[in-house]
Amino acid sequence: MSGKDTGPDQAGLPAREAPTALVREVGGPVLVPGSEAYDAECATFNLNSCLRPALVVGATGPADVRAAVAFAAREGMPVAVKSTGHQVLSPAHGGLLVTTGRMRGLSVDARTRTARVAAGLRWSEVLPRTAALGLAPIVGSAPEVGVVGYTLGGGQSPLLGRTLGYAADHVRAMDVVTARGESLRVTPTSAPDLYGALLGGKGNFGVVTAIEFGLFPVTRFYGGGIHFRGEYLPELLEAWRGWLPDVPEEMTSSLAVQRLPDTPALPAPLRGAFVAHLRIGYPGPAAEGERLLAPLRAVAAPLLDTVGERPFTSIGAIHQDPVTPSHYLDRTVCLAELTDKAADTLLALAGPGSGCRLANVEIRALGGALDRAPEFPNAIPTRGVPFMVFALGRGGPDRAETLRAELAGLVDALAPWAVERNMVNFMSADDAPGAADVAAVFGPERHARLAEVKRRHDPSNLFRFHHNVRPA
Structure with a gap:
């Protein structure tokens, strides 16, 4: 991100000049566009999702946050919040960004x-x-x-x-x-x-x-990943679909179709490979996990099998998600069922011979306690949804149009089995671009309750840079 772009929308603040009153009130830095410190504070995990607010406050504690929000309200500036920057949906032009990385308790x-x-x-x-x-x-x-x-x-x-x-x-x-x-x-x-x-x-x-x-x-679990050659995806997908109804709810799994980069960061068998990645998480005894997993292990000889007993702290080994920021675009859709035809559609779009250019197309099996109401109600909209599909394409602005079209094609093709509700943590800006889309994600009754809470607690819609629920 360039430090030279002050943006066209600075909410009346002098260019490259932090407001003195706010600087005196907060313990952390107050930054405006035009400096390396501003760029570092705005850094995101998805390099395609840049933050370019008019003002940044690096909060050191709740008092700094109070001062920043009160200042933004007085100046008519909407407020964005960033910790690690993994889900940034708007550049926050004209807004005030509160970063929380210095709050360490x-x-x-x-x-x-x-x-x-x-x-x-x-x-x-x-x-x-x-x-x-x-x-x-x-x-x-x-x-x-x-x-x-x-x-x-x-x-x-x-x-x-x-x-x-x-x-x-x-x-x-x-x-x-x-x-x-x-x-x-x-x-x-x-x-x-x-x-x-x-x-x-x-x-x-x-x-x-x-x-x-x-x-x-919980201190240990049985889990990890099994990578099969991508050519075995049809057999693995069929076996996984037949296996899911018979496993206990303690068994969590997902299946990803991946086209991996040729990089030394990956184990040798996976470099530049087209793979089907089965992910397994089971908090029960390892011997029982082995027994439950046996039918899927038997589908084909794996390229790499890392499933075994592990300490809980190695939970990241299940999915092996990247830890380095990169350029990507993504979409998410939830499915009411994964029928034969839905599975065939996924294979046609992302399987062997499909010509798919997406780096990752993943199906997560939900259900179990994820469907049960909690002791105290909350706004999660995906209870009762059995599957989530998350797809990701790697590339910068030069590939954005191509990747958006391929991601949209996947989501549109799965529409016959899709529900409007969605997993909020996974949704990109393209998943719910308008107010009607956001309302559909939560469902009419839940969205109406949220809009009423918004009216009472944020009537001016100060917090509007995420998938925005507008005040009733």
């Missing part, structure tokens, strides 16, 4: 099995602390993402989700800075409406500066 209580995590921490920083006490959170496939953003978007785990539900289902409390610049401690009893809206309504209702959630006595 972490405490774990073994007696109550809870953790309190500040907004700047990643799961990779939390896991060693919880593991030392024999406990585990409901963490996702990529431990390098931020704890708060992951949880506010629902939080779907490749290991514990089908057994325990979404990460959001186990949140005990949140510290929130509202659109009025006030700090609130939000619990399911103190503010049930705001609590339920924040969890699943990601980014729409305030800035969460800390979050408290339950932990579970």
Whole structure:
């Protein structure tokens, strides 16, 4: 990203000049376009999704967040929030960006099995602390993402989700800075409406500066990945579909079609390879996991098999998600069923001989506890949805048109089996580009409740850079 572009929309602020009053109020940096520090603060994981706000506040704590939000409200500037920058949907032109990476507090209580995590921490920083006490959170496939953003978007785990539900289902409390610049401690009893809206309504209702959630006595699991040659995808997909109804809900799995780069970062058998990647997460005994997995292992000889017993801290080995920022575009669609014809459609679009140029097309099997209502209601819209398809193409602006067309073609082809609801943490800007699309993702009744909460807590729609729920 260039540091020279101040952007056309600076909300009345002098170019390249931080407002003195705000600089005096906050402990962290206050940055405007035109400096390397600004560029570093705006850096994102997806290099195609640039942030170019009018102003950045590097918050060191809740007081900085309060000051930044109050300033933005006075100046009529919308507010964006960034921790790790894994899901950036708008460049935030004309807005104020609050970055939370300097907020580092972490405490774990073994007696109550809870953790309190500040907004700047990643799961990779939390896991060693919880593991030392024999406990585990409901963490996702990529431990390098931020704890708060992951949880506010629902939080779907490749290991514990089908057994325990979404990460959001186990949140005990949140510290929130509202659109009025006030700090609130939000619990399911103190503010049930705001609590339920924040969890699943990601980014729409305030800035969460800390979050408290339950932990579970899990220390090890049976899991990892098996890479088969891509030519075996038809047989593997058929076997996986037949296998799913008979496995216990403790078994979590997904299947990805991958066209991998030829890079030394990958194991030798996978460099430049076309593969079908079976992902397995099972928190039960390894011997039982072996027995359950045997029918899929028998489909073909693998290129690489990393499934085995592991410490919980190696949960990232299940999906082996990239940890280095890159250029990509992605789309997500949820399916009501994976019929023979739906499977044939996926094979035709992404399988052997398809000419597919996408790097990854993944099907996740949901269900189990992900379908059950939590003790305290929240805004997650995907309960009862059995499958999610996530597709990703790698390339910069020069490939954007081609990749968008191929991603849209995949989503459109799966429309006969799709539901309008979607997994908020996975959705790109192209998945819900307008207000009607956002309403469809949540469903009419849930969206109406969220819009009413928005009216009460953010009537001027200050927080609008995510998939925006507008005030009723």
